[in-house]
Amino acid sequence: MSTYVLLPGAASDHRHWRLVVPGLRAHGHDVITPDLPCEDDSAGFEEYADVVVAAVRGYGDLVVVAQSMAGFTAPIVATRVPVARIVLVNAMVPVAGESGGQWWETSGLRPVRRAKELRAGRDPDREFDPVEIFLHDVPEELREEPLGQSDTPFAKPWPLQRWPDVPTTAVASTGDRLFPVEFQRELLRERLGITPVEIAGGHLPALANPDGLVRTLL
Incomplete structure (x- = not known):
């Protein structure tokens, strides 16, 4: 069995995955949901990776799942500990x-x-509305106030010279309003040479389409 390491996106924590975790555990997998130091102005992506590496100590067959901004962190983790697969x-x-x-x-x-x-x-050109962009398909009872998000990760350059030599797959939501699916297809093709698996939902499928995401991860 694998150990799924679920990394949240910006201004989020382990609660983002609460509907996905039971589905993975029901199939016998271990699941780790580390909280990244998103509110800490001293922390960049390398420090985010430090937290993940500490959380996975003692576990094997790691599948690192990266939501949104965690795409910067997952490959750093894969250079520090053995990772079986990265899922974007x-x-x-x-x-x-x-x-x-x-x-x-x-x-x-x-x-x-x-x-x-x-x-x-x-x-x-309208004013940015997080509900319209991120939460339009998320049930109201699952919508929570975001955490604070430090600007530090957005300012520091990504420290790796290339993507690590780790099998990498991707999931793209067909209704994503932040990163349109046609953009994701091209980005993944150009930068990683891969084609995403497409599922229904917006930017946050762990909340809007958890069953579909679990099936895809499995």
Whole structure:
């Protein structure tokens, strides 16, 4: 059996995975949901990886699942401990020297997202609404106030020279309004040479489509 290490995205913690954990454990897998130091201004992606490495000590056959911004952290973890597989879920995929802040421009996201918003009849220049972008398909009872998110990870360059030599797969949500699925397909093709498995849902499938995400992870 595997040990699934579930990493949340920005301004989130272990609660993000509460509907996914039972499904994985029901199949006999171990599950670890470390809380990353998202509110700590002294912590960048290397410090996030420190927390994960400490949490997985003593476990084997690690499958590191990275939601959104955790795409910067998962590969760092894979250079420090043996990892069987990385699974990206609507994730940011960095290249050498790219910071989390730079990624929004260098990844090519903005023009694709703008075109998608226009096609959907939404004003791309409107004020950012987290409910509309992140939570539009998440049941209200599962919506919680986000944690604080330090800007430090967005300022520091990604420290690796290349993606680690670890089998990597990806899950992309067809209804993601933050990272449109057509953007994810191209990003994953260009940067990792892989094609994502597509599932229903928005940016947060662990909350909006947990059964579909569990089936895909398994």
